[in-house]
Amino acid sequence: MIIIIDMPKRLVIKDIEKCVGCGLCMFACSRRHGEIGNDYSGILPVSLSGFERGATVIFCRACKEPPCAQVCPTNALTPRKGGGVVYREDLCIGCKNCMEACTIGAIFERRNGKPALCIHCGYCANYCPHGVLGFEEVEA
Amino acid sequence: MKVLKIDLSKYRYEVEDRKDLFEEWIGGTGVAVQLLKEEMDLRADPLSEENVIVFAIGPFTSAYPLASKTVAMFKSPLTGNLGESHAGGRTATAIANAGYGAIVIKGKSKKPIYIVVHNDKVYFRDARVIWNIADSLIVGRIIAERESGRGIRTVMRIGGAGNKLVRYACVTTETYRHFGRLGLGAVFGSKNLKGLVVIGRGSRKIPDRHKYKEVYEKILKLALESDAMKKYHLLGTAVNVNPLNQLKALPTKNLKATRFEKAEEISGEALAEHNLGRRVACSHCPIACIHIAALRIPYETEPYFYKTIMISYDYELIYALGSMLGIGSRDGLLKLIHKVEVYGLDAMSTGVCLAWATEALERGLITEKETIVKLSFGDVDAYLKAIDYIVKQPNEFYRVLAQGVEKASEVYGGKEFALAFGKNEMPGYHVGYATHIGYLIGLRHSHLDNAGYSLDQKLKEIPKPQEIVDRLVKEEEWRQVLSSLVVCFFARGVYKPEIVAEAFEALGYETSPEELKMKGEKIYREKLRLKIKMGFDPDSLRLPKRIFETECFHGKLKEEYVKEALRYWKERYVLPLV
Ligand code: SF4
Numbered sequence A: 001m002i003i004i005i006d007m008p009k010r011l012v013i014k015d016i017e018k019c020v021g022c023g024l025c026m027f028a029c030s031r032r033h034g035e036i037g038n039d040y041s042g043i044l045p046v047s048l049s050g051f052e053r054g055a056t057v058i059f060c061r062a063c064k065e066p067p068c069a070q071v072c073p074t075n076a077l078t079p080r081k082g083g084g085v086v087y088r089e090d091l092c093i094g095c096k097n098c099m100e101a102c103t104i105g106a107i108f109e110r111r112n113g114k115p116a117l118c119i120h121c122g123y124c125a126n127y128c129p130h131g132v133l134g135f136e137e138v139e140a
Numbered sequence B: 001m002k003v004l005k006i007d008l009s010k011y012r013y014e015v016e017d018r019k020d021l022f023e024e025w026i027g028g029t030g031v032a033v034q035l036l037k038e039e040m041d042l043r044a045d046p047l048s049e050e051n052v053i054v055f056a057i058g059p060f061t062s063a064y065p066l067a068s069k070t071v072a073m074f075k076s077p078l079t080g081n082l083g084e085s086h087a088g089g090r091t092a093t094a095i096a097n098a099g100y101g102a103i104v105i106k107g108k109s110k111k112p113i114y115i116v117v118h119n120d121k122v123y124f125r126d127a128r129v130i131w132n133i134a135d136s137l138i139v140g141r142i143i144a145e146r147e148s149g150r151g152i153r154t155v156m157r158i159g160g161a162g163n164k165l166v167r168y169a170c171v172t173t174e175t176y177r178h179f180g181r182l183g184l185g186a187v188f189g190s191k192n193l194k195g196l197v198v199i200g201r202g203s204r205k206i207p208d209r210h211k212y213k214e215v216y217e218k219i220l221k222l223a224l225e226s227d228a229m230k231k232y233h234l235l236g237t238a239v240n241v242n243p244l245n246q247l248k249a250l251p252t253k254n255l256k257a258t259r260f261e262k263a264e265e266i267s268g269e270a271l272a273e274h275n276l277g278r279r280v281a282c283s284h285c286p287i288a289c290i291h292i293a294a295l296r297i298p299y300e301t302e303p304y305f306y307k308t309i310m311i312s313y314d315y316e317l318i319y320a321l322g323s324m325l326g327i328g329s330r331d332g333l334l335k336l337i338h339k340v341e342v343y344g345l346d347a348m349s350t351g352v353c354l355a356w357a358t359e360a361l362e363r364g365l366i367t368e369k370e371t372i373v374k375l376s377f378g379d380v381d382a383y384l385k386a387i388d389y390i391v392k393q394p395n396e397f398y399r400v401l402a403q404g405v406e407k408a409s410e411v412y413g414g415k416e417f418a419l420a421f422g423k424n425e426m427p428g429y430h431v432g433y434a435t436h437i438g439y440l441i442g443l444r445h446s447h448l449d450n451a452g453y454s455l456d457q458k459l460k461e462i463p464k465p466q467e468i469v470d471r472l473v474k475e476e477e478w479r480q481v482l483s484s485l486v487v488c489f490f491a492r493g494v495y496k497p498e499i500v501a502e503a504f505e506a507l508g509y510e511t512s513p514e515e516l517k518m519k520g521e522k523i524y525r526e527k528l529r530l531k532i533k534m535g536f537d538p539d540s541l542r543l544p545k546r547i548f549e550t551e552c553f554h555g556k557l558k559e560e561y562v563k564e565a566l567r568y569w570k571e572r573y574v575l576p577l578v
């Protein structure tokens, strides 16, 4: 699968304190791939060491100089205009280098060993019921 | 759909494809009934190795919002009959994404363990070190730190109550959601099972993307915009406290009254204004009805030191540990809820047991020799201690009380005011006939089986008992469809038969509202049949005198009316299955 999105927009956090951990964003992301579940999701709703301390979401910060792309041996990941990366699954050998390189752990492992990561399409932002996520233009 | 079967006696597991089961019985309740029938000796002792636990989810889990429940089915150590309890949290989606429709747990481990299901693998982990940790929150944290799968997992566990086999111990998931009723926690305890973690990463293809998206959006929109769920959006279930109090339907001080002078203090409005600190949601739920209060407590001895604990509250807890015990202070109420949460007790059963004990002490049926602490309505500190005793069971009295109010009143007397129905402690409604008939004939003896409390509020005049029974059964039959789809009952206004049929269609299954209703009837009958096979006898249902003494919304209830209803239910619905 080839996904090329070069609109200089990115998924952003509007107010992380409002996150209730519902995961509607996570399900939206796999839905975008035509899948029911979370295997393809590039966003992860987590509790903060238990729901007594609330919830948050983890996803790609759209690095200008992405460490994940720097360690990819096959150019499956390449820097994207506006930050973050473009991912070409057909080039990916599933070495998991990228998963280790991302400082915030925003690359997740799919069942087939390949990465699931946010490519800043903005789809999930439409489904966050609590105004946590936004999709905004950024300087390229 | 696949079924994962785990045998604790042999530390083995296997996976079976049971598409057949899910096609015929939908999922959740419908499938769990069948699996229990297949897997279990129905005469087994609930706390023996032979008891079997089934967790089942449905075809809408992960696919649509609000299909967020997991159904647990087992033999209940509280009632000795069918146990079924539903919980939210992340359990359902974790099981679905791991690739299963149901998980069956059999046998008994020789030593304490917890289980980790990670997609297609099952790991048995040594739990000897954490076995005796009584605080279910700490147990959850330890397991969560040790295991992977953050964000895509569920951590189900028991606290001290499950360890000590309190017959109304619950299994807690994601800190604040519970398989609360009928003692699943004790069944875990009896199997030396401290917890069950399910980590699920996976997905399945959408058959018809266009149609699916359309139905998804429709359901989401209904949930967010219509009145169907408004109640849960705002104050949460706690919104019920004030109106029920005004209706004279709020059980107070062991149902000696139905109006509580301090109801306002512990109402949803007051809790929201003074304590509400955060809300969280079950997985794939846009509502986030889980209301969490922040309680700031000073250290006992050190000035300017505070701890802040976060406590989830719901209507049933406010009733059971609030009005039922005469507790009118919010801080006191929250401390009691927290205590029950920590130990992993069913709040409703605990409150009703303590309310009975308080009245039994007042009347001299028992003395302080039994209760150790002087229980009196409104005394928070005494109840906090008594909850410790229910778990620790330092004397014969608490050993008995830990078996439920039915048992306690058999031993010590006071059956007239022992508020249990089918041996399950009473939920928080004393509205009218349908409420109590509903508890009695509901197959889980839960208010949610058939919502009699809601029917009572709609009735303009009291119909014949037969009509009430028919309407309750009809409601319960439809709810079998919802709990087989594992749709949250709070979303029942969204998931009407037509929408359910459409949602099925988008997933590639043909069905119709009529067929769904027929399945509901079928599942109801199957469940009742299972109950009968487990030894259920409708003639053994006890009517606590108290419900005929205390005025409710319908005034004073007549015993004969309820008896007539039970006679009719037995004849019309039970006997044809025997
Ligand atoms: S995945 Fe991680 S490393 Fe790569 S661009 Fe996003 S945040 Fe940066």
Ligand code: SF4
Residues within 6 Å of the ligand: A068, A071, A072, A073, A074, A075, A076, A077, A091, A092, A093, A094, A095, A096, A097, A098, A099, A114, A115
């Ligand atoms: S897993 Fe794939 S995308 Fe990630 S570094 Fe290896 S080849 Fe590149």
Ligand code: SF4
Residues within 6 Å of the ligand: A011, A028, A029, A032, A041, A042, A043, A059, A117, A118, A119, A120, A121, A122, A123, A124, A125
């Ligand atoms: S922006 Fe797109 S790719 Fe990123 S998490 Fe949301 S849906 Fe997934």
Ligand code: SF4
Residues within 6 Å of the ligand: A018, A019, A020, A021, A022, A023, A024, A025, A026, A045, A056, A057, A127, A128, A129, A130, A131, A132, A133
């Ligand atoms: S949809 Fe919004 S509230 Fe829900 S988990 Fe995602 S970011 Fe948090």
